[in-house]
Amino acid sequence: MTDAADAQASLEAMLKDEIIRMYQEVADQPQGEFHFFHGREAAELFDYVPEWLDRAPPAAVASFAGVGNPHERSNLRPGETVLDLGSGAGLDAIIASWVVGPTGRVIGVDLNPSMCLKAQAHAAASGVSMDCHEGRMEDIPVADASVDVVISNGVINLSFRKRRVVEEVYRVLKPGGRISITDIVSAKQLSQSIVNDPKLWAS
């Protein structure tokens, strides 16, 4: 490896740790104050259907840390297979499961194995099943051309290798498959001090 590649790998490892720490904290201490809106307050801000929020396990709602509402334009249909990239505590996956119904399937992928366990428990408590795989969005642990719809909420911006993530999303989608993603974008190049600081980047 070159020095630059070593530095990039080291930064990515630190970023992974920081992402796991930050979003674990949201899930474990949802009453805490974060620099972003989270929980029911955030979901209502983004027009999540109130009945969904009443019906979902309170802990899944309280841990919500999305930046928008990918369900607004996902047009999910019964029987479809959905991948929730960065599924966190599972709220978006649970909502997708309700929509695709028992003939459909929802797969979650999350960097943090304990979040996967949490999401699956929340899904079970909601009367649906969800397969959640620990993995990175740059190397999605899902077969080629196996998914009808990819949803994601505030996750892809956390990657240093967004092109690779988009290529992976393309790979797992079936021909004709689609994405409905909400995420953070920046009009200007972030300063090197932000890029080199995992705490700021994870934010």
Place this chain on the structure above:
Amino acid sequence: MFRLLEESGFTRVRSAVVPRFRFRKSSTQNAAEAYGVKAVMMMAVKPGGDSGAAA
């Protein structure tokens, strides 16, 4: 992201700003505004098959 989606082969790439997104802390919000940070919704289709994506 929009460009990455197109370059990766996606078609019907569309985006819309999430109108009510903002950071809770004003210091973070101010810094975000300085960089033109916003939340967006992105929709796109992988060519082929029978897409269910609505306009």
